[in-house]
Amino acid sequence: MIFVCPRPPERCGRIIRRKKLQMSAQNDRGTPRPTLTEVARVAGVSVGLASMCLTGAPGPAERTREHVREVARRLGYRPDKAASLLARSTIRRIGVVFSLRQALHAQIVEDLYRAALAQKYELLLSAATEDHPARTAAEHLLDSRCQAIILVSSRPQRDAISAAAEQVPVVLLGSSTDSSEVSSIQVNGYSGVCQAVRYLRSAGHTRIVFADAAEALGSTDRLIGYRSAMAEIGLGDLTRIVAGGETFQSGVQAASRLAREPNLPTAVIAHNDECAAGLIFGFKIRGVQVPDEVSVVGFDDSGFAWQSGLIMTTLHQDVTQIAALAVAEATRRIDSAEATTHPAQTRITPTLRIRDSSGPCPDLRLAAVSS
Amino acid sequence: MIFVCPRPPERCGRIIRRKKLQMSAQNDRGTPRPTLTEVARVAGVSVGLASMCLTGAPGPAERTREHVREVARRLGYRPDKAASLLARSTIRRIGVVFSLRQALHAQIVEDLYRAALAQKYELLLSAATEDHPARTAAEHLLDSRCQAIILVSSRPQRDAISAAAEQVPVVLLGSSTDSSEVSSIQVNGYSGVCQAVRYLRSAGHTRIVFADAAEALGSTDRLIGYRSAMAEIGLGDLTRIVAGGETFQSGVQAASRLAREPNLPTAVIAHNDECAAGLIFGFKIRGVQVPDEVSVVGFDDSGFAWQSGLIMTTLHQDVTQIAALAVAEATRRIDSAEATTHPAQTRITPTLRIRDSSGPCPDLRLAAVSS
Incomplete structure (x- = not known):
């Protein structure tokens, strides 16, 4: 039948x-x-x-x-x-949908465990993979009586979000949606990239390139931040966006292309740490010194910030805080039926951590030497 | 009360x-x-x-x-x-305990999804983290009515294994145990490292070093393989083990130490790809050419095999096959109550994939030039 x-x-x-x-x-x-x-x-x-x-x-x-x-x-x-x-007798249980293979997601999930245990909640995980879309992942968690879903995403997952939000409270991490039923906690990419541009300008840089990841969630926000900050400091005409991507490998390729140019930019802001690590590595193996010839700034402060042989200047996301907020928002909405109609949208401002992959503009150093 | x-x-x-x-x-x-x-x-x-x-x-x-x-x-x-x-009305459901932050685990979990979907089983995941030991992870999966547990581990987890095995069929991936109630599927590290040694010898290398990860599961197996193969090819006296570790960073450090030696080995076999990628990177930034001056061989063929700017020679684990075997073994034991007393122990032989991080011994090349 x-x-x-x-x-x-x-x-x-x-x-x-x-x-x-x-x-x-x-x-x-x-x-x-x-x-x-x-x-x-x-x-x-x-x-x-x-x-x-x-x-x-x-x-x-x-x-x-x-x-x-x-x-x-x-x-x-x-x-x-x-x-x-x-x-x-239902156990207190929150479901998490996440992507495998993303260093930042792994960190977030670790901190979600910490935050959930503190609130006496169990976490169950379901990964979104090529064969197993986020929507199916969320359904499996609902079948296992999860009382809320935290969706850690780096790509838009509209159908998964709306299907789950019809049933239980949903908290989006790393993205937002126009649905009024969904809570979201995301990093303020605009503010982050603005901070990076202002810092590089204060270190004497003018040829500051942004290595974009066009398909990634949050990329528009970061790009607008770059353009606005460049305009604000009077460098609107020098704005330049190159394809950076989200992976180590795409960063290596971007560095290859840049290293062949006669007039290398003096600073590159990458979409994320993976790309930045690839850029640093790619420059180094082509004999371009980081940060003496080119400064590289990452985004996220994920595990990759330490994987380029240099400790990376990057925009630090307080993953522990983000995870704690996510669990607090999920449990608030589980505990208060009333609150389900008032999901919270939160934007966290990242903080710039200046480390070894960035420094003064080389033009300034040359000027100092020749004077 | x-x-x-x-x-x-x-x-x-x-x-x-x-x-x-x-x-x-x-x-x-x-x-x-x-x-x-x-x-x-x-x-x-x-x-x-x-x-x-x-x-x-x-x-x-x-x-x-x-x-x-x-x-x-x-x-x-x-x-x-x-x-x-x-x-x-229980849904057909298998639980997976795995570690976040390990490239190979992420690949295995992806393939487990593929294999489980083909058998019409749902997967639920629970991560083993510092705050959330494997035993707790397994308990949460049992609470969610998983009918079997697949434990993907790179460290021994005796208590988790025995607690879960008392309740449902358990399949260990990547390790084995002396419990007669547990199925296991693991790669044959001994055979893998033997293959690597023989290949390097055939390419003229004699100063072949093994970069060990003392605490990792399976390290003893690989070490014994190294010693046996070196003895077998008459290089028992040149056996040398250095601390390599399991991470990119520990590989970078190992390369630093080796690069400072007056008499650099001509080949390094690493415990895994993360360490090998770190070795390649570490050598390169210190001006040691890979593979011209030193060959590096990894183990696993995980995502890291592509993250050192070179496509790596490594021992390929057929993760898809391993995942399919794991799901087949779990469902066999779920479906047949009888079979629970006969868990299967399987060892998969890895295959050497020769790529860009290894080549002929430099001494041979020098000899060719000077003759």
Whole structure:
């Protein structure tokens, strides 16, 4: 038997093949009484979530709760006591969707564990991979009765966000969305790049290039910061954007291209630390000295800030603070049904950490030598 | 009220603070009837697992099932139908414990997703971090009704392994254990390093150094491979082990130390690709040419094999094959209660991929030039 879920495909999107009609008991008229599994199926939610909605457990959004209750009423569902108790014994559990292979995500997840343990919450993880989109990852976490989802993303995941936000509180880390139901915590890329430009100018640099990662989330924000700050300090005409990418390898390639130019820029601001580490490495193996000939500034202060053989000047994101805020926001919304309608949008300003990959503009040094 | 779990501490190890006595109904004598939560608590297992044991769902080991049934009998537990049905609607779910920040683990987890989806299993992840030991990670997965645990480890995790193996099938990836209840799939480090030594010898090298990672799992195996192969090719007297470590940074440091020596070795075999990438980078920034002056061989063929600006000669682990085997072994043991007593131990032989970080011994080249 094949049942088509009554929700529109973009909200549910799956056909449920029902192996066996499960009946817990006969109702008063002797016909099969619907089980919680039935209610969940018809409502297009997981069994865990249906149970949370019907028992009043914290977590689900009010409109999901209403929808499930309505379906239960319509089907004539009467809860069994044991099932309700099972549901109420739910462990306090937050789900995290993240990307494998990103140094910053790994750090964030580590700090999310720390913050969640302090609040006596368990974390469960589900990775977004090529075969396993963020939306599926979020569904698996909901099936495991997570009461909120924290989505650590570096790419927009609109469908995953809206599907999860219909069911439980969602906190986005590293990005934002126009949905009014979703909380978000992101770094202020605009402010970060402005700080980097002003610092480099104060060190005498004028030929300051921005190595962009066009497809990455947050790249527009950083690019606007670069343009604004360059204009503000009177260098609007020297603005130059090159393709930098998000990876070590793309940074090495960008350095290769720049190193071949007759008139090397004196400073490069990279989209992230991976790219900056690649730039530093790429310059070095082509005999361009960092920071004597060119300064390189990263973004994130992730593990990569130490992987170029130089300790990198970068925009430090306080990952511990971000993780603590994320868990606090998730638990606030789990604990207060009221608050689900008022998600918080937070922007954290990064701080510039000046280390070994940047220094005075070489033109200034030459001038000092020749005078 | 504080209840001490009746299992010995090394098997359960936690004092459960009971917030509220949960009662589902009164029994025939009017005293509270124990709930599934009670049974689970007294048996020292999760609610999900207790339910699986009592309903006969596949997954739990026979002796766990017996233990839970015995506790249920002792407490006078009578299952409610709805609770049993909830348990039987269990989704097919495998839990994975892994380490964040390891490139190879990220690859393995990606491939586990691919393999699990093909078998129509969901994966749930729980990371082992400093604050969140592997044992806790495994417990959270069991609480979420995972029917088997795949433990991807680079350090021994005896307590986590034995605690989980008492409850569900466990498959260790990357290591093995002496427990007869645990399946394992690991790479043959001995064979891998032997291949590397023989290849380097055939390219004329004699001063072949092994950069060891003393604390890492599998390091002994690789070290023995190095010693045996060196002895076999008549270079037993030239055996030399230096501290290499497992990270990019430790590789950079090892290269620094080696580059200062008057008589540089002509080849270095590293414990893993991270260390090898650090060695390549460290040599390059000190002006030592790779591979012209020194050949470097990594191990794993992880993402790091491409992050040293050179495509690295390394021992390729077929991660896709390993992941598929792990999922196949987990599902075999879930599906066949009988098979839980016959876990499989598998060793995969890596294959040497000769790329740009290794070449002929420089002494040979000099000889060719001077003749």
